[in-house]
Amino acid sequence: xxSKPKLRLILGDNCTQKCVFCSRxxxxxxxxxxxxxxxxxxxxxxxxxxxxTVCFSGGEPLxxxxxxxxxxxxxxxxxxxxxxxxxxxLHSLPLxxxxxxxxxxxxxxxxxxxxxxxxxxxxxxxxxxxxLRNIDRLVKxxxxxxxxxVYLKKYPEEISSVIKFxxxxxxxxxxxxxxxxxxxxxxxxxxxxxxxxxxxxIKYRTTTNPGFEACKNCDLRINCASTRAVWCxxxxxxxxxPYQKNIVEQSADIASQVTISYNYISS
Numbered sequence: 001x002x003s004k005p006k007l008r009l010i011l012g013d014n015c016t017q018k019c020v021f022c023s024r025x026x027x028x029x030x031x032x033x034x035x036x037x038x039x040x041x042x043x044x045x046x047x048x049x050x051x052x053t054v055c056f057s058g059g060e061p062l063x064x065x066x067x068x069x070x071x072x073x074x075x076x077x078x079x080x081x082x083x084x085x086x087x088x089x090l091h092s093l094p095l096x097x098x099x100x101x102x103x104x105x106x107x108x109x110x111x112x113x114x115x116x117x118x119x120x121x122x123x124x125x126x127x128x129x130x131x132l133r134n135i136d137r138l139v140k141x142x143x144x145x146x147x148x149x150v151y152l153k154k155y156p157e158e159i160s161s162v163i164k165f166x167x168x169x170x171x172x173x174x175x176x177x178x179x180x181x182x183x184x185x186x187x188x189x190x191x192x193x194x195x196x197x198x199x200x201x202i203k204y205r206t207t208t209n210p211g212f213e214a215c216k217n218c219d220l221r222i223n224c225a226s227t228r229a230v231w232c233x234x235x236x237x238x239x240x241x242p243y244q245k246n247i248v249e250q251s252a253d254i255a256s257q258v259t260i261s262y263n264y265i266s267s
Contacts, residue, residue, distance in 0.1 A: 005265045006053040006082075007046040007258070008229040009039055010242075011064040016088045018121030019107070021150050021178045031059075032234040036066045038254065040073055042232045045255035047077040049262045053102075055082040055229070062089040068097055075100055084148065088126040090134035095141060104145035105174065106135065110158040111165055119152065139169060146172040151189045153181075159192075167201060175204040179220055212264070218244065230261040240265045 014031040015022075043054055054074045061067060062085055074081040080102040087106040090098070098104070108131060110116040116128040138145050149162050159175075166173045175196070177189045196202040215221050220243055231242045238257035239245045248260045 003228065004051050004053070005240075005262055006055050006229045007042060007051060008055045008057060008231050009034065009042065009070070010231065010233050011039070011056055011058050011061045011067065012234055013059045014063050015058060015060040015086070016063070016123070016126040017060070017086050019086075019109075019150075020119055020121070021152070033064065034232070034234040035236070036069070038236050039066075039070055039232070041254045042230075042238065042258055043070065043073050043077065043079070045258035046230065046262070047079055048255075049259060050266070051079075051230075051262060053080040053082060055084060055105075057084040060086055060089065062092065071097065071100055086120065086126075087131035087134050088122075089130075091130070091137065098138075098141075098143055102144070104138065104143065105148045106131065106145055107148045107150075108135075108162055109149055109152060110155065111161050112158065115155065115158055119155065119158075135171075139171075146174055148174045148176055150176045150178055151192055152178070153185060153188055156192060163196070163202065167199075170201065173202045175202055177205060179224060212240075212247075215241075228265060230258055230265070232258075 012031060012033040014033070046054065056064075056067060056070065058064070061083055071081050081100065082103045082105065083101055084105040084107070087108065090104070090106075109119045110128070113128045116122055122128065135145075147162065147166050149159055151159055163173055163175070175193060178185065190206065193204040193206065196204065215224070218224070229240070231237075231239050233239075233242075233245075236254070237245050237250065238254065238261055239247055240261045241247050248257065248264060251257060
């Protein structure tokens with residue numbers, strides 16, 4: 001059965017890392033941040049669709065000071081709350097708040113400190129040890145989380161080590177593809193995933209974007225997994241695609257934009 005589209009709130013572009021596969025502008029001198037009132041309006045509008053899940057991401061969503069209040073809003077409306085984080089700041093969240101999240105997605109692409117620094121552009125202040133300690137805390141506290149691991153063709157052995165690390169602890173893995181790469185990369189990604197066929201702990205994409213009218217001539221379609229979410233950005237854009245933001249008409253009525261975008265990808 002096809003899963004229902006999520007609401008994905010990009011709370012800001014500030015982050016503690018500079019991952020090689022990230023689409024953020026690392027040279028930006030000023031960081032954008034979503035207005036709290038806009039986020040609240042998007043959540044309320046989404047609760048009136050048949051959607052069930054709100055996912056907070058960024059940048060690093062744990063840098064957003066009003067995140068606890070937004071999580072509270074999501075749960076009060078009977079929706080599922082998820083977060084996608086690089087894991088460096090999870091220790092700053094109270095356990096009570098962490099347990100309100102239905103799923104925590106943690107990005108991890110290497111278990112070696114030097115390679116992690118190259119892939120994630122991590123500083124000494126937020127190194128691999130922060131992530132691993134926070135993962136250990138979640139395991140000990142029996143908190144449900146998944147590891148997001150992007151397949152990087154330069155580092156297949158690193159990716160395999162991360163997957164083994166997860167399987168040894170029965171941690172679910174989402175083996176993700178780099179949307180900004182080409183068709184050759186996509187074929188290599190599919191070959192890499194073959195070894196994990198039948199393993200229920202590892203999820204990966206074997207199909208490309210089925211495509212809407214606006215997707216037909218898009219260069220990113222071969223690796224695209226984005227049309228299953230309503231994306232909301234700090235500039236108050238609401239769209240079913242993070243790369244083609246003019247698919248649905250933008251208006252002052254945020255609630256209508258959320259509904260239109262949801263219906264567009266649910267059709």
